[in-house]
Amino acid sequence: MCIFVKNIYMKKVLFAAALLVGATSANAQALNEVKLNIFNTIAIQSVELGYEHFIDTNQSIGFELHINDRFSYWRESKTEGKIRKFNTNSIAANYNMYFGGREDEHASGFMVTPFLKYRFGDYERQREIDGPMEVTDMNSFIIGIGGGYKIVRFDSFSVAPFVSIARNFSEEVSDEFMGIEVNAGVSIGYRF
DSSP states (O other): OHHHHHHHHHHHHHHHHHHHHHHHHHTTSOOEEEEEEHHHHHHHOOEEEEEEEEEETTEEEEEEEEETOOSTTOOOBOSTTOOEEEEEEEEEEEEEEEEEOOTTSSSOEEEEEEEEEEEEEEEEEEOSTTOOEEEEEOOEEEEEEEEEEEEEETTTEEEEEEEEEEEEOOHHHHHHSOSEEEEEEEEEEEEO
């Protein structure tokens, strides 16, 4: 009877140890990434912060917050009679698929990113000196797709140049600018 109890106890200990080793190995790869589009922060003073959660080694879902979001790379101006100013922010959700990355670096290589975005705020424009300030409501639902290439090192740091094209569904925005907008950038990220 004593040997039987010892065998059951040993099996439970071995099972718990195997479970612990398996859980530790499963968490060896990072499951989350935070990122910043450094290119747009420098070029147009737009802060684009992102978060990605990896579902698998080649796919993830993500969310982004764009502070001082602009329509494409439309210029702002604050000179008298040429005032053009964006007062806009946006939120976005995306699904990311990765192809052709290195085996030891998950979620790397070429990426395709369909996304949904909602921009809110307004655009102010003064066409003439001492003329009235015109305001365009920038609230719009946007759907688009992007692509790029993500380089990952040590399963901790990433650099990803990308480009995207999107369609907004606001007549007011389309009348002031156009219905199609292009965005690009270089995101740097940290995985944990």
